[in-house]
Amino acid sequence: MKGSTNKKAIIIGAGVAGPILALQLKKIGFECEIFESRSEENTKEGAFLGFTPNGLNILKDFIDLDELKKDYTPGSIKFFNSKGNQIAELGTDYQKEKYGAETFQLKRASLNKSARKLATDANIKIWYNKKFIKYKETNGQVTALFADDSVATADIMIGCDGMFSEVRKQLFPEISAIRYTKLISTGGYAKLPELSKPTDSIRMTFGKRGFFAYSVSNNGEIWWFNNYCRELQPKPHEIEKILKIEIQNYLTDVHKEDNPLFSEIIKNSYDIIAYPIYDVPKLEHWYKGRVCLIGDAAHGISPHIGQGASLALEDTVVIASLLKSQDDYETTFQNFQTERQVRVEKIIKSARKVGDTKAKTNPIAAWFRDRMLGFFIRKQIQQLDWIYGWLYSDKEQNH
Numbered sequence: 001m002k003g004s005t006n007k008k009a010i011i012i013g014a015g016v017a018g019p020i021l022a023l024q025l026k027k028i029g030f031e032c033e034i035f036e037s038r039s040e041e042n043t044k045e046g047a048f049l050g051f052t053p054n055g056l057n058i059l060k061d062f063i064d065l066d067e068l069k070k071d072y073t074p075g076s077i078k079f080f081n082s083k084g085n086q087i088a089e090l091g092t093d094y095q096k097e098k099y100g101a102e103t104f105q106l107k108r109a110s111l112n113k114s115a116r117k118l119a120t121d122a123n124i125k126i127w128y129n130k131k132f133i134k135y136k137e138t139n140g141q142v143t144a145l146f147a148d149d150s151v152a153t154a155d156i157m158i159g160c161d162g163m164f165s166e167v168r169k170q171l172f173p174e175i176s177a178i179r180y181t182k183l184i185s186t187g188g189y190a191k192l193p194e195l196s197k198p199t200d201s202i203r204m205t206f207g208k209r210g211f212f213a214y215s216v217s218n219n220g221e222i223w224w225f226n227n228y229c230r231e232l233q234p235k236p237h238e239i240e241k242i243l244k245i246e247i248q249n250y251l252t253d254v255h256k257e258d259n260p261l262f263s264e265i266i267k268n269s270y271d272i273i274a275y276p277i278y279d280v281p282k283l284e285h286w287y288k289g290r291v292c293l294i295g296d297a298a299h300g301i302s303p304h305i306g307q308g309a310s311l312a313l314e315d316t317v318v319i320a321s322l323l324k325s326q327d328d329y330e331t332t333f334q335n336f337q338t339e340r341q342v343r344v345e346k347i348i349k350s351a352r353k354v355g356d357t358k359a360k361t362n363p364i365a366a367w368f369r370d371r372m373l374g375f376f377i378r379k380q381i382q383q384l385d386w387i388y389g390w391l392y393s394d395k396e397q398n399h
């Protein structure tokens with residue numbers, strides 16, 4: 001395999017990992033095609049993500065971070081009590097020097113758009129409306145079949161198709177379904193004349209009955225987030241029609257005794273984000289034959305400590321570097337899993353711990369239920385080195 005030409009890779013999914021992986025595989029001699037189930041217009045999902053240094057250090061090898069910062073909010077957090085007094089601060093300015101990049105929040109759609117453009121500019125074909133449904137392996141090749149009856153054939157296939165991965169289901173039909181955690185990650189976007197000045201941090205208030213967090217982007221748009229506990233798993237068609245209104249009404253009520261600004265933001269939101277949170281069962285193997293899973297497809301993680309996208313990006317770096325130098329695909333994929341699994345599982349465990357504290361509905365426990373405090377304040381900032389400093393010290397030494 002080393003030094004050979006005409007190697008081909010099929011990549012399923014043009015989310016966070018797909019295009020960045022394709023760019024790296026192209027560099028090491030793979031001809032790549034990406035297949036995305038959604039239409040190009042429909043890939044502008046509403047969520048925004050906190051990107052920490054371990055993810056940013058990968059992104060900046062491909063994308064100018066200043067370009068991404070055309071629409072962003074800072075990642076530092078100021079904590080307030082219900083009277084509006086600041087009680088704690090989690091700064092991020094130390095990160096630049098320590099890890100080479102500083103956490104910030106950006107819209108998933110902006111990242112995806114930039115990454116897809118880079119791939120297209122590098123002559124990597126992205127096919128939209130191509131829903132992967134199954135595959136077969138014959139004569140040293142893997143063939144993917146799509147819902148429109150089209151097929152694609154290559155030497156390897158990498159499933160970057162996220163939490164609900166169809167590639168995972170096809171590889172391991174015996175694996176149980178993902179489990180709804182009764183928690184919905186929610187948030188939204190709003191504009192208010194009285195709140196149009198960019199904030200220097202995310203402002204998180206522990207209100208009387210729950211927290212409320214918001215920041216104002218460099219473009220004067222309010223980005224807010226919260227959690228919503230819901231016993232019943234919403235059906236996909238309920239999310240747009242029922243769930244978002246339900247969330248808006250519920251949160252307006254929860255915050256009616258807090259700063260009136262919060263209800264104002266919630267009521268005036270023109271885009272509400274509602275992502276039910278799932279637990280993905282642990283896979284014994286992330287690969288079979290010429291097919292390998294990466295990112296959420298291999299090891300879906302709840303969003304409680306903001307690491308899913310960064311882990312997916314880390315995977316792309318590791319799998320690409322192994323594919324560069326090894327001779328047998330299945331062994332390469334096995335080595336990939338071995339190299340990644342311990343770190344990934346440790347981070348998933350941390351995220352679960354934070355999630356468990358959030359699921360409590362008791363108003364006192366709600367104080368602890370915020371997105372990050374439970375994780376960050378319990379641990380010392382130095383203890384985050386193993387997450388944030390990934391690869392950074394190696395990179396520094398090589399320069």
Ligand SMILES: Cc1cc2nc3c(=O)[nH]c(=O)nc-3n(C[C@H](O)[C@H](O)[C@H](O)COP(=O)(O)OP(=O)(O)OC[C@H]3O[C@@H](n4cnc5c(N)ncnc54)[C@H](O)[C@@H]3O)c2cc1C
Nearest residue numbers: 013015016017037050132161162295296303306307308309
């Ligand atoms: C509410 C929420 C908040 C989050 N916050 C953070 C955060 O702050 N920080 C962080 O690092 N992470 C966060 N995450 C997690 C992060 O979004 C994911 O971990 C990350 O996107 C995983 O990247 P991926 O490439 O594996 O999958 P995705 O980015 O989900 O991409 C999968 C792609 O595959 C496509 N696809 C699916 N099925 C098929 C099919 N059958 N055929 C073809 N294509 C298919 C999908 O349309 C999608 O484009 C959050 C997630 C959620 C839900």
